Amino acid sequence: MTRVLFDLCGIDEGLRFSPYCWRVRYALAHKGLEVQTRPWRFSEKQALAFADHDKVPVLVDGDEVVTDSYEILRYLDRTYPEAPLLGEGLAEARGRFFKHYAERSLAPAMMRTIIMDLLNAIHPDDRAYFRESREKRFGRTLEEFHSPAKGLAQLDAALEPLRGRLKEADYLDGVAPAGADYLVFGSFMWARCVSSADLVSNADPVHGWLERMLDQHGGLGRKALRITDIEGAYR
Amino acid sequence: MTRVLFDLCGIDEGLRFSPYCWRVRYALAHKGLEVQTRPWRFSEKQALAFADHDKVPVLVDGDEVVTDSYEILRYLDRTYPEAPLLGEGLAEARGRFFKHYAERSLAPAMMRTIIMDLLNAIHPDDRAYFRESREKRFGRTLEEFHSPAKGLAQLDAALEPLRGRLKEADYLDGVAPAGADYLVFGSFMWARCVSSADLVSNADPVHGWLERMLDQHGGLGRKALRITDIEGAYR
Numbered sequence: 001m002t003r004v005l006f007d008l009c010g011i012d013e014g015l016r017f018s019p020y021c022w023r024v025r026y027a028l029a030h031k032g033l034e035v036q037t038r039p040w041r042f043s044e045k046q047a048l049a050f051a052d053h054d055k056v057p058v059l060v061d062g063d064e065v066v067t068d069s070y071e072i073l074r075y076l077d078r079t080y081p082e083a084p085l086l087g088e089g090l091a092e093a094r095g096r097f098f099k100h101y102a103e104r105s106l107a108p109a110m111m112r113t114i115i116m117d118l119l120n121a122i123h124p125d126d127r128a129y130f131r132e133s134r135e136k137r138f139g140r141t142l143e144e145f146h147s148p149a150k151g152l153a154q155l156d157a158a159l160e161p162l163r164g165r166l167k168e169a170d171y172l173d174g175v176a177p178a179g180a181d182y183l184v185f186g187s188f189m190w191a192r193c194v195s196s197a198d199l200v201s202n203a204d205p206v207h208g209w210l211e212r213m214l215d216q217h218g219g220l221g222r223k224a225l226r227i228t229d230i231e232g233a234y235r
Numbered sequence: 236m237t238r239v240l241f242d243l244c245g246i247d248e249g250l251r252f253s254p255y256c257w258r259v260r261y262a263l264a265h266k267g268l269e270v271q272t273r274p275w276r277f278s279e280k281q282a283l284a285f286a287d288h289d290k291v292p293v294l295v296d297g298d299e300v301v302t303d304s305y306e307i308l309r310y311l312d313r314t315y316p317e318a319p320l321l322g323e324g325l326a327e328a329r330g331r332f333f334k335h336y337a338e339r340s341l342a343p344a345m346m347r348t349i350i351m352d353l354l355n356a357i358h359p360d361d362r363a364y365f366r367e368s369r370e371k372r373f374g375r376t377l378e379e380f381h382s383p384a385k386g387l388a389q390l391d392a393a394l395e396p397l398r399g400r401l402k403e404a405d406y407l408d409g410v411a412p413a414g415a416d417y418l419v420f421g422s423f424m425w426a427r428c429v430s431s432a433d434l435v436s437n438a439d440p441v442h443g444w445l446e447r448m449l450d451q452h453g454g455l456g457r458k459a460l461r462i463t464d465i466e467g468a469y470r
Contacts, residue, residue: 084325086325087324087325087326089322089326089409090319090321090322090326090329090330090408090409090413090414090415091322091324091325091326091329093404093407093408093409093415094325094326094329094330094332094333094407094408094415095325095329096400096403096404097329097332097333097396097400097407097415098329098332099399100395100396100397100398100399100400101336101396103399104395104396104398104399105392105393105395105396108395154392157340157389157392157393158340158392160335160339160340160343161332161335161336161339161340162335163335163339164334164335164338164339165331165332165335168331169328169331172328172329172332173325173328173329174324174325174328178325179325180325180328180329180332
């Protein structure tokens with residue numbers, strides 16, 4: 001059986017930076033499932049028409065087509081019940097909070113910090129789409145939105161509950177990572193792949209967790225291509 | 236068997252505002268357990284000597300003495316396993332995040348907003364202790380720390396993940412409230428009992444959840460005495 005993940009790429013086909021796709025990459029590795037990733041760019045909406053969707057991740061698992069990172073994690077738990085990602089009942093209900101925490105607390109703070117790096121990492125053919133859709137969302141130009149000082153202050157505040165939790169345990173989900181860790185960590189992979197910005201100081205309990213997460217599943221995150229690895233790409 | 240909860244009180248014996256005690260009051264109600272609350276003030280450290288502890292909540296459950304709100308919830312799950320509060324495994328690991336979210340994101344933002352109301356609600360005999368311990372913690376006077384404008388802006392940002400979650404479900408823990416809801420709601424009860432500040436607008440999805448939480452367990456929260464109910468107490 002072929003398992004294929006449509007995965008956002010940037011200026012280089014190997015540069016994969018979608019936080020949502022990173023959730024799924026880690027989730028598949030957690031289940032011990034092999035996957036072929038297929039590079040996809042924002043402008044290639046047509047390539048996802050078969051899934052009746054216009055965003056990645058899209059997972060094709062044999063005959064099944066699943067969209068949306070959270071739904072893919074749920075699908076993986078249903079189909080491959082060993083080593084739960086989200087689990088059921090209270091565990092699953094609480095798992096959802098981490099999705100919102102990543103998307104509504106962490107990502108906006110990071111976005112403010114790395115937006116110009118992100119624009120630079122995106123494929124030139126995608127930049128007009130990216131600029132237009134994001135400027136509409138933010139209600140101002142990317143340049144006006146860009147404020148590392150504000151973004152980092154916002155991130156510092158947003159990290160507080162993560163710090164508290166990671167002072168008492170190695171992972172959000174306890175002694176080993178699972179769905180909550182992947183939901184949150186995806187946002188850090190996003191920033192890591194497109195930017196060299198230091199988002200978290202070495203002394204922060206979050207830093208140790210990031211290092212552990214990078215090493216998980218054979219160094220899946222640590223091996224990922226970063227913009228800084230591509231000659232002449234980082235400006 | 237007598238079950239007793241030592242519960243922080245303020246200027247009036249009936250004014251109970253500790254966010255940690257409110258977690259436990261709701262947790263006991265969730266389990267259908269009766270409890271006698273015993274009013275306690277900050278200066279009555281001696282009254283807790285039997286528990287080898289100097290803070291409330293302290294729960295005396297027959298021969299068992301349990302301190303710390305989170306540990307009390309765990310104790311209740313172990314001893315009365317029906318209707319889990321925190322649950323086990325991934326559910327419990329994730330439950331801990333809500334404790335940190337309440338204590339490190341929400342409470343500091345609320346504190347900044349309501350600190351002078353809080354001082355006013357505390358028993359006069361406790362105010363010197365409260366001022367001294369908090370000024371030491373904040374590194375400035377209560378008056379300098381007090382900033383509703385900053386506090387409310389901070390709270391607005393901190394509420395984002397809660398909003399996201401409560402747009403998709405009635406409670407953090409799904410169709411009915413459980414431990415995660417109580418861990419977070421305690422902070423809102425704290426603010427509600429000592430202050431008339433509007434922390435959340437009517438249009439916020441968090442507002443609907445607060446209303447539902449106030450009605451839970453026979454209106455446990457809604458019936459609680461507020462400073463505004465005590466003649467001449469609110470200034």
